[in-house]
Amino acid sequence: MTIVPMLKKSMVSCLNDYRSVTLKHVMKCFERLVMRHIKTQLPPSLDPMQYHPNCSTDNAITTILHLALTHLDNKDTNVRMLFIDFSSAFNTIIPQHLIEKLSLLGQNTSLCKWILDFLTE
Known part of the structure; x- marks a missing residue:
C-alpha cells in the first residue's frame, strides 16, 4: 500500500500540516470513474446478467436458480447450467x-x- 503526504494548509509549519492519503482509495475511485465511462460506451447487446454491480455471487446464483426453477414449472422442459x-x-x-x-x-x-x-x- 502506498501512502503519500498531502498538504492540509497552504504553509507548512509542522508535520501535522500534512494528512496521509492512501493511493489505494484514490485508485479505487478512479477505477469506478473509468468503469462507468466504459460501460456507457458498450453496446446494449452485451448480456445484462454478466455484471452485477454491488451484488455477491450468492445473489447471482439465487437469480439464475429462480429463472431455472420458473422455467422447469413448464411441462417437458430442461435446464442446463x-x-x-x-x-x-x-x-x-x-x-x-x-x-x-x-x-x-x-x-x-x-x-x-x-x-x-x-x-x-
Whole structure:
C-alpha cells in the first residue's frame, strides 16, 4: 500500500500540516470513474446478467436458480447450467488482448492506450 503526504494548509509549519492519503482509495475511485465511462460506451447487446454491480455471487446464483426453477414449472422442459468462478481471472488477463476486445467494442483509441499503459507500466 502506498501512502503519500498531502498538504492540509497552504504553509507548512509542522508535520501535522500534512494528512496521509492512501493511493489505494484514490485508485479505487478512479477505477469506478473509468468503469462507468466504459460501460456507457458498450453496446446494449452485451448480456445484462454478466455484471452485477454491488451484488455477491450468492445473489447471482439465487437469480439464475429462480429463472431455472420458473422455467422447469413448464411441462417437458430442461435446464442446463454452467457456473464458472472468474474471481481471479483479472490476474491472468493479457493486457494487449483486453485492449483488442475494448477496441472491437468501440472504445476510444486514446482510452485503450491509456488502459494498456496503466496495466503494463
